[in-house]
Amino acid sequence: MDKNFIRITPEEALRKFEEEQRGSLKIYIGYAPGVGKTYAMLNDANSRLKNGEEIVIGYLESHQRKETENQIGKLEIVPRKSVEYNNVVMEEMDTDAIMERKPNTVLIDELAHTNVPGCKNKKRYEDVEEILRQGINVVSTLNIQHLESLNDVIRQITGVTVRETIPDKMVEDADEIVVIDISPAALQNRLKGGYVYENENIARALKNFFRLGNLNALREIALRQTAEEVDEELEEYRKKHGIKEHWHVIERVMVCISPSPTSKKLIRRGARIAKRFKCEWIVVNVNSTRIFAPKMTEKDSVTLEGHFKLARQLGAEVVNMTGKSISRELAQFATQRYITQIIIGHSTRTKIQTLLRGSTVTRLLKLTRDIEVHVIPNDLE
Structure with missing residues (x-):
């Protein structure tokens, strides 16, 4: 038997086969209604249709926006199905018809939509999962406020509780994410021009969800969320290809501290830099186990705990490590967490300590x- 042959279980083989046969998922993400997600999706689809790709519309919600409807062009539309609920006939996406049609790619608008009771699946994203399992590629749209993990944050910002949400994993597992971004001022102009809602709803929308502060906050959330997804994909790529060099994509700040009182200055400096870049930052202490390293006193422990408390108050992650070499532990941690900026104070060691242990x-x-x-001077505020 070949020594390189690795036996896998039937369940693992089936899972691998299903993954290989699964269609790809592309999602157009925006921070609010009206930024142009559906328009961009249709525009791209028409280009792909002209290039010979078999691509159809499974569900489209134009909200009667003429500029969106004009983008349908020559795209085939799979007819919707009628569902009766409480003596009212409503239209929903016909998932079975799409799978029977089996195109190469299907456009499915509004991924977070909740289906009418009586449909096979409760949520549209569940329909999408079913279609993907049939080997059909799906292109969909989503507003950032529909992510489950952001539900509380969105309510705090806008005062609106979003009822329709999807699991974050749906976005995390997507093969491609496209962010449709326009400035909040431009979006408000679109709203005032009647391109988003009917005229009677415009004034109310501008006073509520579409306030400039809301839009700025939602836009930042959308851009940050997408940046995190891209960063994770980049990390997977580096691991897969054995790339060890650090690529500066998203800023991450690490502040190196000790029980020294001057560490508070370093923490505050780290907080200012992290705020400037609006990035993740970590405060790290390493307890050295070297024979010549000074032992931690009760006073040191109290001081260090005070540093940790300050760091947490300012929004940092706190990490307390133990290792033989402080410099090596810090360097390894910085590499593991993809740190781009390190803040450290000048050495406070005596000449004898530096001779015995070197300079961190x-x-x-x-x-x-x-x-x-x-490297921050110890006397600098």
Whole structure:
């Protein structure tokens, strides 16, 4: 038997087969209604149709926007099905008809939609999952406020409780994410021009969900969320291809502290830099196990805990580690967490301590050549 042959269970084989046969999912994401997600999806679909791809519309919600309807062009539309609920006949996407038609790609608008009771699936994203399992590619649209994990945040910002949500995993597992972004001022102009809602709804929308502050906050959330997805994909790519070099894509700040009182200055500096870049930042302490390292006193422990409390109050993640070499532990942690900027204070070691143990700053600079290091004077506020 071939030594390189690896036996897998029937369940694993089936799962692998299903993954290989599964269609791809592309999602157009926006931060609010009216940014142009459906328009962009249709525009791209028509280009692909002209290039010979078999692509159809499974469900489209134009909201009677003429500019959106004009983008349908020559795209085939799969007829909807009628569903009766409480003596009212309503139209929903015909999932079975799409799977029977079996196109290469299907456009399905409004991924977070809740189906009328009586449909096979409760949510449209469940219909999409079923279609993907049939090997059909899906292109869909989504507003960022429909992500389940952001539900509380969106309510705090807008005062609106979003009822229709989808699991974050749906977006995390998507093969491609496209962010449709326009400035909040431009979106408000679109709203005032009647391109988003009917005239009688415009004034109310501008006073509520479409307030400039709301739109700015939602836009930032959408861009950050997408950046995180891209960052995770990049990390997977680097691991897959064995790339060890650090690529500066998203800023991440690491503040190196100790029980020294001057560490508070470093934490505050880290908070200011993180705020400037609006990025993740981590405060790290390493307890050295070297024989010549000074032992932690009760006073040191109290001081260090005070530093941790300040860091958390300012929004940092706090990490307390133990290791033989402080510089090596810091460098390894920085590499693992893709740190782009390190903040550390000048060494407070005596000449004898430096002779016996070396300089943490000097060693860290040698170990982190691809990371920007800020060495802060101890007397600098």
